[in-house]
Amino acid sequence: MEETIKKENWFKQKWAQFKDWKQRTSIKIDHWSRKKPLRRKLYLNRTLYLMMLPYVILFTLFTVVPVVMSFCLSFTYFNMLEAPSWVGFKNYLTLFLDDEIFITAIKNTLIIAVVCGPLGYLMSFVMAWLINELPGKLRTIMTLVFYAPSLSGNAITIWTLIFSSDMYGYANSFLMSWGFISQPITWLTNAKYILPIVIVVQLWMSLGVNFLALIAGLKGVDKTLYEAAAVDGIKNRWQELWYITLPQLKPQLMFSAVIQISSALGVGAITTSLAGFPSVSYAGHTIVNHLTDYGTLRFEMGYASAIATILFAASILLNKLIQKIIRKLGD
């Protein structure tokens, strides 16, 4: 009995001490913060910083640190077992001078990006623009129709069935029944067809978040602008598009371009699930495939980091370029 009371008293005492300490230190910190304006700002906003802390820590851990890390590791040889050893620019030199597969990967990625980037972007915009003209319920349905492919990430399996190499495949049987071909085409094991198929599937899935953003943006354009423009002499929907819709939609176009570029350069999972890994004579091999090859199969982390750094630099540069172009739109 006595013991518990003692314990309780001890606890109370400690608590009082703690409170006292807290008050004193907070006064101290308050005084300390008054010495410089920036410090004061930080102190006054401490709750806000506390709120931001969890996300900032996680974001740093999983995005900032990895980018910096892959930049640093790209100058080393690292196999996860021994400590990384410095090799300078050797990884980059090997990549561009000795690694033929990497050159193929760059070529494939560029082809995919050049076709899927602008075409996918244009498609999202045109579809969003047309859908915007539809009446309410129909608009919702059509939005779903176009957005559904990118919602269903696992639907790629159906494409392997469509482009199946035997005559049971839908593409083959369709072409054969119409007399275009007499022998079934081995779509996904023929180096000639892999890349086009990857592009088709990527385009099919490219109406994603960017598409939703564009539809929402178009919906938000002020209707009175169009009436005013009609009074001012705009005659058809093309002029309307060029002089009003595009400039009004610039922020969404920017966002959409960013998403489009990063998805077009990030193609990799599609090729693996369609054509296998590695694809026949590396016909569908992209930079991302090369990266996963060295990073997760061969464990040459330094080399993989060099690939990642190149991909990173390329996407940032491309984004900056495109953003400059979009900013000039309609001016």
Add this chain to the structure above:
Amino acid sequence: MAKKSKEEIELKKKKEKLDRNERKSQRIDSRPFAEISELKVRMRSKKKKRINRSLRGDIALFVFLALFGILSILPLVLTVSNAFKPLDEIFLYPPRFFVKNPTLDNFSDLANALGSSMVPFSRYFFNTILVTIVGTFGHIIIASMCAYPLAKYKVPGGGLIFGLVVYSLMFPSSVTAIPNYMVLNWLGLIDSYWSLILPAFAYSMGLFLMKQFMEQIPTSLIEAAKIDGAGEFKIYWTIVMPLVKPAWVTLIILLFQSLWANSGATTIYREDYKMVSYALSQIATAGAARQGTLAAVSLIMIVIPIAVFIISQSQVMETMAHSGMK
């Protein structure tokens, strides 16, 4: 007598009708301008709808739209119809697009195949659902907690954080995949649910959309709450969070979609911790005999994200309206 009364009644009715008409005409006469202006309004509204639109153009565009719509939805329709095809119809030559004798065999096959595997299939589903729910809701809370100060206050360093987030949208996520693995390894989280959940918390698109959406909350509302004595956290939880409901519904969609399809193959090795989409890919490699089962699993994997999107579609669109970049 009866006849006469009938005639009388008819007369009376006629008279009433006349009266009514007269009254009507009088009413019209009493406000001639109203009628005309009403007509004008109707004409104008008809015209308004048709500003700068030609019928021929409309038809052409809608045909174009319908064509692309069919192309877009066709593979998904095929997935659905395949899931209900009996095995002999899947391997029919020439392949038929729509199912003729729909059956649920594929689904019962799936149940059998999974019942006999080492880990019960419900376990895979449990894993995916657990990771999806924890990852999604954790992200919403953490990201909105960070987005609120970024959107409504000018804290030193806030611009830098948001700038970094915008930059992180610009490159494909595979850039960070390998160092991510190292970080997870260093934290000791490999082979646990956290290896999928924690990176999902740091999803940058979520923060971006949330911040853009929060910017349109009136500052006066927050100031009023502050005058009433609410702390920052209370304002965030009781005022800001209910107002940004469309934004968190959108984040639910985006995260749900990516986590639902995440196979976790690179970070999870224990069989009973694996995800549904991993099990799906395992079934896919089992070959021709499992084609029907595969179709059934594909259907299940597709239907759930689409259903979630249909439910929340209007709120998603509201958020996306604020997604613009400068």
